[in-house]
Amino acid sequence: MLPVELILQVGSGAGYAMIFALLIAAIIWNLGTWAIGLPNSSSHALIAHIIGGGLAKPIDGALGSATSGVDWGQACWGVQALLFSPLIGCVLAPSCFC
Numbered sequence: 063m064l065p066v067e068l069i070l071q072v073g074s075g076a077g078y079a080m081i082f083a084l085l086i087a088a089i090i091w092n093l094g095t096w097a098i099g100l101p102n103s104s105s106h107a108l109i110a111h112i113i114g115g116g117l118a119k120p121i122d123g124a125l126g127s128a129t130s131g132v133d134w135g136q137a138c139w140g141v142q143a144l145l146f147s148p149l150i151g152c153v154l155a156p157s158c159f160c
Contacts, residue, residue: 080115080118081115083115084108084111084112084114084115085108085111087111087114088104088107088108088110088111091107091111092104092107103144105144106144109140109141109144113132113137116132116133116137117132
């Protein structure tokens with residue numbers, strides 16, 4: 063979901079900071095929601111934080127526009143998969159409690 067130019071910068075300090083920030087944010091979100099008893103999907107949290115990290119990266123002005131840190135075509139595929147996979151699983155499951 064992140065553009066190639068952004069991924070190639072992972073060897074730099076800013077790239078490592080971006081990857082660790084999105085992973086730590088997703089972990090904290092999961093632990094926080096579990097602690098108060100809210101159901102949460104780790105894959106949803108991780109994809110949301112990847113998109114958030116991609117949106118935050120261009121703030122340093124390296125890539126130009128404010129939304130150039132996300133490959134929106136891939137992000138749309140990811141969001142569609144997250145939306146339709148529970149529905150498909152519910153339809154195909156032998157006993158579904160949806």
